[in-house]
Amino acid sequence: MDMADVDDRKVKKSFPLTRQSTLGALAAIVRNPLDAIPPSIFTEPLVFSKTAGEMKVYLADPVLIHEALVKNADSLEKGEQVRRALGPALGQGLLTADGAHWKWQRQSVAGAFRHDKLRELQPVMIAAAERTLQRLSASTGGIIDVGHEMMRTTFDIIVETMMSGGHGIDVNRVESGISDFLKPTGWSFALGLLNAPEWIPYPGKRKAQAAVEFLRTSLMSVVEKRRQHPNDRPDLVNLLLGASDPETSRTMSDAEIVDNLMTFITAGHETTALGLAWTLDLLARNPVVENKVLAEIERVTDGQPVTADHISKLVYTQQVFSEAMRLYPPAPIITRAALNDFQLGDYIIPKGTVLIVPIYAVHHHASLWSEPHAFDPDRFSPDAAKTRHRYAYMPFGAGPRVCIGNAFAVMEATAILAVLLQKIRLVASAPRPPAPIMKITLRPKHALKMKVIAR
Numbered sequence: 116m117d118m119a120d121v122d123d124r125k126v127k128k129s130f131p132l133t134r135q136s137t138l139g140a141l142a143a144i145v146r147n148p149l150d151a152i153p154p155s156i157f158t159e160p161l162v163f164s165k166t167a168g169e170m171k172v173y174l175a176d177p178v179l180i181h182e183a184l185v186k187n188a189d190s191l192e193k194g195e196q197v198r199r200a201l202g203p204a205l206g207q208g209l210l211t212a213d214g215a216h217w218k219w220q221r222q223s224v225a226g227a228f229r230h231d232k233l234r235e236l237q238p239v240m241i242a243a244a245e246r247t248l249q250r251l252s253a254s255t256g257g258i259i260d261v262g263h264e265m266m267r268t269t270f271d272i273i274v275e276t277m278m279s280g281g282h283g284i285d286v287n288r289v290e291s292g293i294s295d296f297l298k299p300t301g302w303s304f305a306l307g308l309l310n311a312p313e314w315i316p317y318p319g320k321r322k323a324q325a326a327v328e329f330l331r332t333s334l335m336s337v338v339e340k341r342r343q344h345p346n347d348r349p350d351l352v353n354l355l356l357g358a359s360d361p362e363t364s365r366t367m368s369d370a371e372i373v374d375n376l377m378t379f380i381t382a383g384h385e386t387t388a389l390g391l392a393w394t395l396d397l398l399a400r401n402p403v404v405e406n407k408v409l410a411e412i413e414r415v416t417d418g419q420p421v422t423a424d425h426i427s428k429l430v431y432t433q434q435v436f437s438e439a440m441r442l443y444p445p446a447p448i449i450t451r452a453a454l455n456d457f458q459l460g461d462y463i464i465p466k467g468t469v470l471i472v473p474i475y476a477v478h479h480h481a482s483l484w485s486e487p488h489a490f491d492p493d494r495f496s497p498d499a500a501k502t503r504h505r506y507a508y509m510p511f512g513a514g515p516r517v518c519i520g521n522a523f524a525v526m527e528a529t530a531i532l533a534v535l536l537q538k539i540r541l542v543a544s545a546p547r548p549p550a551p552i553m554k555i556t557l558r559p560k561h562a563l564k565m566k567v568i569a570r
């Protein structure tokens with residue numbers, strides 16, 4: 116089917132095609148892709164839009180999201196935009212690969228994320244949170260950058276759990292490297308939309324390339340060191356070294372292992388850290404909720420240090436983290452490209468269409484949430500959650516490409532919140548929360564500075 120037929124016959128029937136001015140849309144994507152989401156998707160179930168000649172469908176209706184990401188998963192791929200923005204750093208690792216190459220990688224690492232395996236990691240998560248507590252306690256009375264502190268904590272956890280310590284990898288340089296890589300991603304999206312050649316320079320590109328080079332070289336040395344000094348720990352490095360494709364029996368090259376280590380290190384710490392930073396800001400501005408969290412921590416731990424047994428009992432604390440990720444989803448937009456024509460609700464989605472699930476808009480949608488902008492962790496009480504469509508809330512995505520680290524993230528976030536909040540109070544230093552800005556992940560526009568007070 117010709118794409119033009121769909122624009123004009125099907126689409127216009129009930130949802131007028133939103134035509135964004137190409138220049139306006141590109142400027143918004145470079146500035147903050149959240150501004151490029153058509154405003155109508157915050158109230159409508161789906162919106163068709165065309166920018167720079169490219170057809171896009173925005174989905175906010177949970178039924179349609181289920182139909183696309185779950186039922187029609189085989190008709191979708193990550194697509195050119197994702198490859199262009201993330202490919203230089205993540206190659207063909209688990210997040211960016213498609214088809215059979217994705218499948219065997221997912222099967223190879225799935226064992227590390229089984230519930231019983233994750234339970235074994237809880238003491239490591241708590242120990243990392245305690246190191247952060249010590250650092251923050253040493254700053255009592257001072258101001259800290261909470262985003263930076265959470266990045267350090269979750270990075271510490273991912274390196275400890277997935278790479279058994281990381282063989283001396285430099286945390287600070289890795290963190291700034293990831294920021295340098297993510298900063299200009301708006302440009303690569305915008306230029307991708309224009310089909311501009313990939314060599315075209317743009318602000319921040321050189322720095323991003325240098326950062327990727329540094330990150331990949333550091334991880335290559337982790338792989339080399341592990342090959343020289345093998346151990347039998349069941350960590351991600353060994354899983355990847357031992358993986359073999361069930362169809363071809365081939366193993367992963369060192370470059371493919373680095374693709375995956377890069378993927379797990381970036382996807383596995385930045386998102387949780389941002390979710391935690393936003394949670395701490397929301398708690399500081401909502402003392403009633405904060406007191407309920409403190410009461411729960413006190414009741415569950417009986418005033419003793421947090422242990423692995425406490426984590427799953429901190430139910431309200433988890434609800435708070437869920438609600439923070441509703442308001443500030445760390446991965447605010449996911450995209451796919453249609454591999455073939457397929458039926459979606461009343462529409463035929465033609466091959467090549469870009470599907471956009473603006474998780475940020477779904478989580479603020481007027482028909483899915485009452486008072487969408489209010490912070491109310493009771494929305495995630497077990498009873499309230501039952502009354503909602505499963506895909507009205509999807510911080511971890513949906514379908515076969517759902518986040519593999521979902522349960523890992525919730526566990527570590529709960530552990531970190533409990534360990535920190537039990538001993539220190541963090542007070543927001545700005546009168547209002549910073550605006551969220553999307554750089555693949557949802558970051559605060561200005562650093563979240565908070566004052567540390569001992570409890």
Ligand code: HEM
Pocket residue numbers: 209210211221378379382383384386387390444445446449450510511512513515516517518519520521523524
């Ligand atoms: C709060 C924290 C996290 C959030 C909000 C989050 C969000 C997401 C989302 C939305 C996706 C799907 C992307 C898409 O459909 O295009 C995803 C995929 C992924 N996440 Fe997470 N994530 C988090 C934590 C983690 C952690 C802790 C790890 C690893 C330890 C991880 C590793 C991955 C990987 C490898 C994928 C690709 C999975 C695949 O395609 O098979 N994430 N994440």
